Amino acid sequence: MKPDRTTSRERIDALLAGRTTDHVPLYPFMLGFCTKNVGYPLATAYSDPQKSFAAQLWTQEQYGFDWGPIYGYASYGTWEFGGQVKMPEGGYEQAPSHVSFPVQTEEDIDRLSLPDVKTAGFLPLAMEFSRLQAEHGTAITLVLGSSFTIAGNMCPVEILYRWMLRKPELVHRLLRLATAHIIDTVKYWADIFGAEQVIPQIWEPLANNDIISPKQFEHFILPYLQESSASILGTGIKHIFYHICGQQNLNLPYWSQVSMGNPGICSVGSEIEIGTAIKHLGDKAIIAGNIAPHILLTGRPQQVYDLCKNAIEAGKKAPRGFMLMSGCETPPDTPPYNIYMMRKAIDDSDCY
Amino acid sequence: MAKERAQNLIKQLHDAVVKMDEEASAQLSKTILAEGIDANRAITEGLTAAMSKVGELYTNQEYWVPELLLCSDALYAALDILKPEVKVEEADIKGQIVLGVVEGDMHDIGKNLVKVMLDAAGWTVHDLGRDVQLERFVEEQQRTNADIVALSALMTTSMLAMPKVIQMMKARDPNVAVMVGGAPLTREIASSYGADGYAKTAVDAVAEAVKLLKPREIK
């Protein structure tokens, strides 16, 4: 590998400041892979901030990638609002999963209250993790779902989707509460670490167009995204990292109406071409993506390499910058050599 | 005279095992029985003591695996003759142990030598062989109500099966002791796996098993 001319932190800082970087930054987006890489049990990625941080930092050093460590999972919201999750176990689980939801009926919504950001769910662990981020000078990234994803973790999605059609007012109640919680939590982080240091990471997997329509996105998701992002940026936070997960091509015109910071960061899955992401979001956000996780997991090295080279080539046109990233979380059992190929593809591309 | 004769024959039996003389140990065993000498006494004073001596010779690097194997041949030549003649109430049974090489591993010399030492020392050994599926250890312990489960592994890959077996065993019955052994293991690794005991060599295995034996109910 060619030697780097800057550190990872310098590279990310340059990217966020709109300066030229020595090479395309890389973020394979992985937690369980990292714990496996260093010999820790998979669950420690989520249950043990110290081990999770160390595993990611070491793996970052080994593979030469730039973003992270991060701490979070897609089921965020269940535990925080009074439900239960369980840590991954066995050979086939990847992340915490639901055991019970706080909301199963309309009446359950009445019993909900805004979680205490100091004690609810995994937030104390997340805080411990962020203190490690601060200590090590890495970006303080608080990972939360968007309002809609949090709502889908407060209440089973089969119920949520039915209510969207039958009882939309209930959905709005959940979304209101979720939005208030996001704002509350981010403000708490900003108070502790200083707004300029915090980069909230908002994941939105439930808005997938294989499930909901763009009209439903416009009605149920967009307003809350706009509200929460405005509030977040109002604290002095400069960048929000949005993970636009899965098939969301039809939602992009709405995503482009969300303030993301100066710039924001938008990561997209393999379902969205880099060029399309640039068209809709390139003027306001660094584009990150979009290597398909299932190709990372099962593809031959040359396939991974080619995908990365193509993404890098397309990403050169992103006016606010580009970061090579997997389209969603890299599976823990991904062949290590395929992760190496991501870095090799960067190395073989023209440096900036 | 009779007393002296008995002592003499048992000593000869002991020496035959130590000197790897399979034929002699079989012949002497027959003679011992024919002369009405107590079979259990012959086993404990002759065979168990002989294997203890063999263990010493191995520890002192005078005997090696080839010698141990031939001593074990001599041992079993005698044991096969004497054991059926031992009255159950007199048998000095130390305990019951399930023994096997874990799944994925075909190397069983070490395990076989552990079996020899345990047999000689009066243990009832349920030998599952090699490449043993993990659940089999638990099933066999359940079937036999054995006091101890002993796992062997020679490879770094197969040793990874051990914490799983230990976990399964403890979930079923936390009072059953599990001991481990094999080339890539250390006492530290054994402890991190949750094992109750560890033996570096076949010779050490017997002492370790004795340490792990808990008092049993008299039935």
Next chain:
Amino acid sequence: MTKFKQDEMTEKERFEALLLRKPIDRVPFFPYDFAFAPVMLGYSKFIGYTDADKGFDAIVRTHEMFDGCNYAFHPGGAFPARVFGGEVKIPTSEYAMAVALERPAVETEEAAWKLQLPDIRTRGAIPLMMRFSELQYKYGYPISFTSGSILTRLGYIIGVEKMCRWMLRKPELVHRLCQLVVDFLVSVAEYWVDTFKHPELMIPLTGAPTDSNQIISSKQFAEFCLPYQKEVYQKLRDMGIRHIFTHICGEQNLNLPYWAQIPMGDPGIVSFGHEVDLDTASKYFPNDVIMGNVEPAVIQTGKPEAVYELSRICIEKGKKHPSGFILSSGCDMPPHSPPYNVWMMRKAIDDFGWYI
């Protein structure tokens, strides 16, 4: 990877310079990765035993990933059990590591006395190993084939327990069989030399786990291995092969004075298990490259800092060796080793292993 000091030589240049006794930039790294490498690519760890192309590709790529040196070998898999008519088990269990002997070719003394050298070219693992060598040749790797050990190979023909018993009961039979193994190994070498025509490109491999003092005494080694192994190596040298890779596996401290009587090459590469201190190794093999010897169980289950520290100790001892040193694990890299731990070995080279 990206944070290491820039190499002044390619892996090929470094390995060749080492064997020519020329200065090199840093300590080379050999990951010993026949089973580990496939896992890095998402293959079964046993792929090399059935698919030489995938096995070789996995090794080359893994060496690229970890800056591994320009050497690879195919162990055959309980070699040469099938060549002589025995049966092996290709493993499938997640806990297995290598091919195991299922049924030996020889089960009785009578059969042992009658055992003859088979026609090797199409038997057992030979075609697979030959295909592996074709790839070595094509991609500029030294060509390897099996050159020992006598007792380890014999153990795969008749079974280790039987061999141990016969060493005491029927030594003359064991001697006969050892000579047969010599003839077999020489015939393998001749086949390889006939095929590739360039013995100077060859570095055959001797794996010697059954010779360990955990099984046999040094006297037994001296009687049943030494003279025959010496004969094989002399014949290989006579064919024009300059370097032989000898892996002295496990606890063999008591055998070292005997191994040291075997000319290993000019130089040979002699690798050691963690049981042999590298200072001791250096003393016995002053004219050969020595290699080793981080404990594999620590690489698999230990903390990264433990692996790093063991690697540092190995490097600091090995660097002093006048004929050169390669850092490696003390035996096969456990396939389930955390990749970060393997990387720590390379990192230790970057921190302590530079000659310039």
